[in-house]
Amino acid sequence: QMCVEGSFAVLQLLLNIHSEQNVRQPTEDVMVVEGHPTTLTCLFDTTSPSPYLFWYKLANDKPIFMLRRDTFSPGETTTEFKDRFDAHLNVTGKSVPLTIQRLQLSDSAVYYCALRPTVTKVYSGPLQKL
Incomplete structure (x- = not known):
């Protein structure tokens, strides 16, 4: 559901965090204005000194791989x-x-972000959709 105030369309970016290790998102719903930048925070907790972090975007209940970041390389962005x-x-x-x-x-x-690559089913609970 979009909210429009004047000429600014307000987007709602929803974050559902899924991982086998501890990954958390302080704010689940972020309201932002079209045309402006925003940052979605992902905090993680792992004992690995060289973690691999992944960001995904869900489309039709399926994950679209966006990017990977790690300590060994510049990472990868599709x-x-x-x-x-x-x-x-x-x-x-x-x-x-x-x-x-x-x-x-x-x-x-x-x-959502994850500490490990997601290949199969990514989220077992209900997803909030716009």
């Missing part, structure tokens, strides 16, 4: 998301915030 999406892995602070530039209405979706 072509679809290279232009406006980025994330920086902070191993010391145990966070991997996702930054979205120039928000578009089509960005309104469920996003």
Whole structure:
């Protein structure tokens, strides 16, 4: 459901966090304004000194791989998301915030991060949809 105030369309980015290890999102619903940047925070807790973090976007209940960040390489971002999406892995602070530039209405979706790659079923509970 979109809220429109004047000429600004307000997007709601929903974050559902799923991982076999401890990954958490302080705020689940983020209200943002179209055309502006926003950052979605993901905090993680792992004993691994070299964690691999992944961001996904859900479309039709299926995960779309967005990007991977790790300590061994610059990481990987799929072509679809290279232009406006980025994330920086902070191993010391145990966070991997996702930054979205120039928000578009089509960005309104469920996003989540994980400590491991997701291949099969990704979320066992109900998903909140727009």
